[in-house]
Amino acid sequence: MRAYNFSAGPAMLPLAVLEQARSELTDWGGSGMSVMEVSHRGKAFVACAAQAEALLREVLGVPDDYKVLFLQGGASAQFDAIPLNLTQPGEIVDFLNTGQWSTKAIAASKRQGLQVEVIADEKASNYTTVPAPGSYQVNPAAAYLHYTPNETIGGVEFDHIPASGEVPLVADFSSTILSRPIDVSGYGLIYAGAQKNMGPSGLCVVIVREDLLGHARSATPAVLEYAGMAASDSMLNTPPTFSIYLLGLILAWVKSNGGLTAMAERNRAKADALYTAIDDSPFYRNPVAPNARSWMNVPFLVADPALEKPFVAEAAAAGLTNLAGHRSVGGMRASIYNAMPIEGVNALIDFMADFERRNG
Known part of the structure; x- marks a missing residue:
């Protein structure tokens, strides 16, 4: 009997997707191999990854001037990758703190030598609330404003999109992505671990506006540097092939439903x-x-x-x-x-x- 799995992640996957993956597990696309065994640089898998990206762009409505990156390290790696790519030491970044994942992102930015301004902190409510619109002031000199639309641990979710003016809005969509329509154009950067609504763990999707690329610090590791990963179609190194394959199946399932x-x-x-x-x-x-x-x-x-x-x-x-x-x-x-x-x-x-x- 299939259990009803209420895990926060890795989470329950659609049964139809699992059954399709099972049917293709030992012979994917007539190759006589699993998708986990084929070369990530071979034509078949390159097409698979391109199809997953195309479906993601279609389902989410990603504008043409945004890059879609398939990265590793989960959303947690992006806590450091985002400041490495979007800032230089000493610059200002603004945060809204609504729980444990916001707190982790804040700590990472401090490690990167930034001037971190927590312009709203819901500690007084024990992180059971979100800041009301207009209750905080974004610093116009900030490199970006970061928030967590859904705090998985506390079950706290924003009922609005924070206004950031001309400051790029950065959001950890790990527990929200694919659950409802979102206006991607309202964000400078969206990132999300796959293990909630997009597939198994091991994949992190980053959707970043093109004008934010090319500003990474010189010490940024190559596998975390957005411009280089974008230029190589996320295949600068071996990508999480099975996770990308399953993402494509899940996006097809979302579209068909x-x-x-x-x-x-x-x-x-x-x-x-x-x-x-x-x-x-x-x-x-x-x-x-x-x-x-x-x-x-x-x-x-x-x-x-x-x-x-x-x-x-x-x-x-x-x-x-x-x-x-x-x-x-x-x-x-x-x-x-x-x-x-x-x-x-x-x-x-x-x-x-x-x-x-x-x-x-």
């Missing part, structure tokens, strides 16, 4: 159903401000913390896996990315009601 508009409708419905079940119960509680609740990552608590481990264990026995909250915050967390069907969310809601009846 109505694109990002349909994904948004499905994801909104799943999130609304789960939050309603939590809010209507005296047994469960979501700590996040209603306007900042994530569509993708739904944390919830019970009044008695001693019930957390039994909840997670009994849910797993019922085929509802990976519901333990992040080790830093505890509680439970249900990540409901694109591949999670509404049936999985309904099964979780039914289990929650039954657990409450038995333990409330």
